[in-house]
Amino acid sequence: MSTRIPPLVESYLALPPSSLVLITSVLGASSNWLVLRFLHHALLKQGEDAQNETKVLLMSFIRNLAFWRENSRRLGLDLDKLIASKKFAFVDGLSGLFSPNQAPTTRSGEILLRDSELSYVSGELQQSIRSLSEGGGKVIMIIDQLDLLLAAGGDQVSVEGVCDKLLELRELVHATVMTVSADQPLVEVRQTPLETNHSAFLLGLAHQADLAMSLRLLDSGTARDVSGVVRITAGGQAAESGKSLERDLLYFVGGDGVVRVFERGQ
Amino acid sequence: MSFRKRSVVVSQPGIIAAVSKDEKVAVPGVRPSPLDGRATISTGTRSLDGLLAGHAGLALGTSLLIEESGTTDFGGVLLRYYAAEGVVQGHHIHCLGVSEAWARELPGVAAAGGKSSRSEEKKPVDDKMKIAWRYERLGEFGVGAARERGAPHTSNSSGSATPIFCHDFDLSKRLTLPSTAQLHFTATQTGSILDSSDDPTNSPFTKFISQLSTILSSSPNYIHRVIIPTILSPALYPCNSSQPAILLQFLHGLRALLRKYPSQLTAMITLPLTLHPRNTGLTRWMELLSDGVLELAPFPSTAISAKTAPGASAMHEEPPQGMLQVHRLPIFHEKGGGGGEASGFGDDLAFALSRRKGLVIKPFSLPPVEGDAEAQGGRPDSASAKATKFDIEY
Numbered sequence: 001m002s003t004r005i006p007p008l009v010e011s012y013l014a015l016p017p018s019s020l021v022l023i024t025s026v027l028g029a030s031s032n033w034l035v036l037r038f039l040h041h042a043l044l045k046q047g048e049d050a051q052n053e054t055k056v057l058l059m060s061f062i063r064n065l066a067f068w069r070e071n072s073r074r075l076g077l078d079l080d081k082l083i084a085s086k087k088f089a090f091v092d093g094l095s096g097l098f099s100p101n102q103a104p105t106t107r108s109g110e111i112l113l114r115d116s117e118l119s120y121v122s123g124e125l126q127q128s129i130r131s132l133s134e135g136g137g138k139v140i141m142i143i144d145q146l147d148l149l150l151a152a153g154g155d156q157v158s159v160e161g162v163c164d165k166l167l168e169l170r171e172l173v174h175a176t177v178m179t180v181s182a183d184q185p186l187v188e189v190r191q192t193p194l195e196t197n198h199s200a201f202l203l204g205l206a207h208q209a210d211l212a213m214s215l216r217l218l219d220s221g222t223a224r225d226v227s228g229v230v231r232i233t234a235g236g237q238a239a240e241s242g243k244s245l246e247r248d249l250l251y252f253v254g255g256d257g258v259v260r261v262f263e264r265g266q
Numbered sequence: 267m268s269f270r271k272r273s274v275v276v277s278q279p280g281i282i283a284a285v286s287k288d289e290k291v292a293v294p295g296v297r298p299s300p301l302d303g304r305a306t307i308s309t310g311t312r313s314l315d316g317l318l319a320g321h322a323g324l325a326l327g328t329s330l331l332i333e334e335s336g337t338t339d340f341g342g343v344l345l346r347y348y349a350a351e352g353v354v355q356g357h358h359i360h361c362l363g364v365s366e367a368w369a370r371e372l373p374g375v376a377a378a379g380g381k382s383s384r385s386e387e388k389k390p391v392d393d394k395m396k397i398a399w400r401y402e403r404l405g406e407f408g409v410g411a412a413r414e415r416g417a418p419h420t421s422n423s424s425g426s427a428t429p430i431f432c433h434d435f436d437l438s439k440r441l442t443l444p445s446t447a448q449l450h451f452t453a454t455q456t457g458s459i460l461d462s463s464d465d466p467t468n469s470p471f472t473k474f475i476s477q478l479s480t481i482l483s484s485s486p487n488y489i490h491r492v493i494i495p496t497i498l499s500p501a502l503y504p505c506n507s508s509q510p511a512i513l514l515q516f517l518h519g520l521r522a523l524l525r526k527y528p529s530q531l532t533a534m535i536t537l538p539l540t541l542h543p544r545n546t547g548l549t550r551w552m553e554l555l556s557d558g559v560l561e562l563a564p565f566p567s568t569a570i571s572a573k574t575a576p577g578a579s580a581m582h583e584e585p586p587q588g589m590l591q592v593h594r595l596p597i598f599h600e601k602g603g604g605g606g607e608a609s610g611f612g613d614d615l616a617f618a619l620s621r622r623k624g625l626v627i628k629p630f631s632l633p634p635v636e637g638d639a640e641a642q643g644g645r646p647d648s649a650s651a652k653a654t655k656f657d658i659e660y
Contacts, residue, residue, distance in 0.1 A: 033602035154511030253602030
């Protein structure tokens with residue numbers, strides 16, 4: 001089982017209490033494989049006693065449960081079973097957020113967001129965190145592409161509002177993993193409100209984070225056996241306390257979903 | 267059709283499950299991906315099908331964003347092929363922003379396509395003998411493409427059992443729309459231009475999304491193709507449509523529908539890059555919300571005629587009319603993306619549009635240097651002039 005997680009990354013998947021891990025991705029170098037490794041690491045290594053059990057709340061704004069279900073099955077995780085045993089909950093921010101005529105949710109542990117209003121979103125999240133943490137155990141919150149809510153939410157969603165709600169939610173959980181896009185046009189240009197909001201949000205997160213993992217494409221073009229580069233650095237929070245960390249690793253995602261992570265020249 | 271009938275006869279009368287499974291396979295224009303067996307449909311352009319990360323078609327439940335710089339409309343041609351293939355296969359077509367007149371200009375099915383494709387199949391083998399070893403990599407791409415090309419035809423020649431996956435179209439012909447064709451058109455102008463610009467909440471997209479979702483939920487056995495030509499073009503869309511809240515909510519809603527009906531729906535969108543350059547946040551969000559992103563960069567028209575002469579005379583093939591860049595491929599990049607194998611991701615790709623072959627995408631290679639052609643004992647001027655004329659003619 002441990003071979004499914006690349007050894008070089010494994011040490012970073014452990015989440016210390018009240019930590020924030022920021023994963024940034026760009027077009028062509030998606031963060032999904034890394035999120036799946038976090039899921040795998042948290043859910044598969046279960047302790048015997050219920051108090052130390054790890055539970056995961058996954059909220060995804062541009063991918064639905066079918067995607068996560070299919071890809072985590074390759075890693076040996078059965079999300080449906082985990083939902084049934086209340087170790088995993090999914091908040092769907094894709095299917096109902098901006099499209100009409102959606103049937104209401106039928107199952108517990110799988111929540112469909114139907115509005116982009118911020119207090120509603122955080123209310124749903126709080127509720128599912130509470131229902132997950134019933135019976136002890138620590139809850140890990142993974143939010144996939146919260147930046148979409150900021151970009152598409154319009155006037156009802158502001159950077160300050162999102163950051164405030166995020167802090168409130170982080171108080172309720174053991175640790176948080178966030179994935180955010182960090183494409184150059186979204187971060188560097190800063191001309192339209194869309195771009196300024198995005199870069200403000202991302203910078204704010206980077207300062208709060210304990211660990212930042214940024215994925216990008218290979219700078220020197222494409223190669224057959226390299227999908228991209230993952231740069232692992234201490235976030236703003238950890239840097240203040242004097243810890244320093246900086247690694248640049250290459251990764252390769254095979255067609256079968258197997259991921260290799262290796263140093264340059266290895 | 268005959269395939270279905272035979273299986274009904276052979277299978278025992280009691281087995282209902284098997285029959286219903288067969289019916290699913292028999293949806294016209296759908297074939298399983300050779301990689302993982304998921305259902306794919308053809309984009310109507312063979313070389314584009316071959317480009318999509320080894321799936322040999324556009325996987326159902328995914329979308330393609332085709333960006334194009336300059337004033338040409340190669341992306342629009344790709345959309346027309348995509349629509350024409352859909353009409354021929356009996357799929358539902360949903361167009362946003364254009365009227366019925368657009369559908370009257372779809373390319374018609376080429377007559378006697380079998381002969382030309384058979385001669386094409388032989389060609390790569392000949393080519394391989396001639397090319398130097400250092401072009402082996404480019405050759406591989408060609409072989410892969412030839413396999414794509416070959417597969418439907420060989421099965422076709424063995425009997426009419428398997429239907430054609432991707433038809434040959436002729437740009438000079440017009441497709442006669444059958445009376446059963448399911449074409450849906452939605453206008454984007456929600457009222458008079460002056461009215462809509464005042465009301466920021468008046469989205470030109472909401473009607474389209476709600477219509478699409480009702481049609482999808484009411485007809486579960488059909489394949490649907492969504493076509494959105496030149497999204498955000500001021501000629502078709504009111505000015506409030508490029509507000510992030512309105513546009514991204516629409517694309518997010520479309521993505522939700524694609525994921526909700528993963529065996530029924532695909533979408534293709536073209537975006538004029540000159541109006542919305544790639545270094546803006548809005549364009550990047552549009553790309554992030556699409557499954558596949560291709561960028562067409564046509565050469566300036568003067569460059570075409572200058573390059574025609576050596577290119578066409580030396581290799582007997584279309585000179586490239588522009589470069590194609592792959593920024594993202596459906597499914598492939600969602601998983602994390604592998605290397606460049608079989609995907610063309612990061613390769614230098616060029617495209618050429620011709621009347622019969624449609625849009626052909628192939629690895630870009632520079633034509634021989636002018637001096638070389640002269641050293642080979644230059645050709646008479648009339649030959650090159652002819653080639654130029656033919657190319658401009660389409």
